[in-house]
Amino acid sequence: MMRNVWVLAEHTDGKLKRVTFELLTKGREICAAVGGTLCAVLIGSGVEGMAPDLQKWASKVWVVDQPSLENYTPDAYAKAMTTIFEKERPIMLLLAASSNGRDLAPKLAARFDGALASSCTDVVMDGGRLVGIRPVLGETAFVRVGFKSPLQIMTIRPNVIPVTEPENPSNGTVEKVDVTFDEKDLRTKVLEVTKAAGKVELTEASIIVSGGRGMGGPENFKILEELADVLGAAVGASRSAVDAGWRPHSEQVGQTGKVVNPTLYIACGISGAIQHLAGMKTSRWIVAINKDPEAPIFKLADFGIVANLFDVVPKLAEEIKTMKTD
Ligand SMILES: Cc1cc2nc3c(=O)[nH]c(=O)nc-3n(C[C@H](O)[C@H](O)[C@H](O)COP(=O)(O)OP(=O)(O)OC[C@H]3O[C@@H](n4cnc5c(N)ncnc54)[C@H](O)[C@@H]3O)c2cc1C
Incomplete structure (x- = not known):
């Protein structure tokens, strides 16, 4: 053969x-x-x-x-x-x-x-x-x-x-x-394909910017979407953010959400519960932004930023935008 x-x-x-x-x-x-x-x-x-x-x-x-x-x-x-x-x-x-x-x-x-x-x-x-x-x-x-x-x-x-x-x-x-x-x-037939324009599918994204309870509310995800836009990334979420109704379940990363393997995973306001890590721990590079230096996510992260995410995320987006236009 x-x-x-x-x-x-x-x-x-x-x-x-x-x-x-x-x-x-x-x-x-x-x-x-x-x-x-x-x-x-x-x-x-x-x-x-x-x-x-x-x-x-x-x-x-x-x-x-x-x-x-x-x-x-x-x-x-x-x-x-x-x-x-x-x-x-x-x-x-x-x-x-x-x-x-x-x-x-x-x-x-x-x-x-x-x-x-x-x-x-x-x-x-x-x-x-x-x-x-x-x-x-x-x-x-x-x-x-x-x-x-x-x-x-x-x-x-x-x-x-x-x-x-x-x-x-x-x-x-x-x-x-x-x-x-x-x-x-042919026992099934696709009737309609609905695609969110310009969105990157979470499981195939090479960069993911994820937000958790630390985002404080659905309106604040705008800053993550802006960062995701400049990076060409997908937006993910912890279960807390999904359960609160801030993000759709299709964006949930973790044991009861999606398992992702991006090159870069940026966790913002996510504590790092074992069920969340189950969905993203094989990411090549993990960056965590959390104001609590004891947050478990820092044990896994390659780079940790102990700070208020509302200070860091917009600056990060701005810096990357400038780097791209230079
Ligand atoms: C059977 C089961 C299945 C589960 N499946 C999943 C799953 O698939 N995915 C999942 O994510 N969870 C899952 N969970 C829930 C999981 O146990 C956690 O409760 C959840 O991941 C916590 O989400 P979080 O990190 O967003 O919230 P929290 O644990 O509340 O953490 C919020 C973090 O934000 C930080 N923070 C707050 N404000 C700021 C700020 N301004 N700047 C910076 N940092 C800030 C805090 O310091 C804190 O560390 C599951 C649980 C069970 C029991």
Whole structure:
């Protein structure tokens, strides 16, 4: 069997998402370790134009470009993957641990009798075998997940793998695949997509500015939004801020909210309760702004500012704006 490692490309608004390049970086590393070939799978409607970006990385790019695939649905994507699998099978399939990837991966694992490791933060070689690293127990411990099945499927969190461009771009081949959809097999249909204009999705953001009870009220989040705007960041919140009705639940970070992995997490007026840390402790750099020097968040933070956030946050936004215009 060919030792192919496949990456399912994620895209939005006609552009490949950064997580796709993170997966390709990891896929290339795995191929080098197992002597495999890197392939990419591009599914959607009007997506063919993105294939050249994938050809630089992958030896082969499978493209399924059909109107029925305009929006992600598990049935349609699984059917598209099944049609490609009938032609060739990989030994490993990497997907983003995004809402689509997390939804699709178990379905594919069940359909193709594959082994699945979800929400991994890394993949390493151990004694010649691939092992997924996965945080558990509210991110307080890591488990190493081995695979027994010949098909290994893994979802990897966005923002955990630094992208390194290929030294020698591949110029891989493109193979278009036609999928015949039987309407009765497509059991769900996307009726409407509502997108907040200009907002960065929390789980994919590389910078997050988060506010807690220390923000004092919903109107004060304006200063966080201004800081987020200059940084190109997403806004997050602690559960206290969400429970108080200051922010929507979609912004809650933590054990009962979202798990995020940005490069930079700025916690403003957040004490650092264990349930909050469960959602953000794998962030690469953590900055905490809190007026209480004993706040537990400072134990985790790489940089701590003991101060009133209402003094610091607007100045920070102003400074960054000036740096950007200089
Ligand atoms: C089962 C369960 C699940 C939970 N899930 C989550 C979850 O998903 N996410 C989550 O966040 N929490 C979660 N919690 C709640 C968690 O235990 C904490 O209560 C919550 O995280 C506290 O939020 P906070 O840090 O905003 O508020 P607080 O703990 O009240 O901290 C506010 C901080 O703001 C600082 N502050 C106040 N004013 C200023 C100022 N002007 N300038 C600077 N600093 C200031 C204070 O010093 C303080 O440290 C969960 C709890 C349970 C029991």
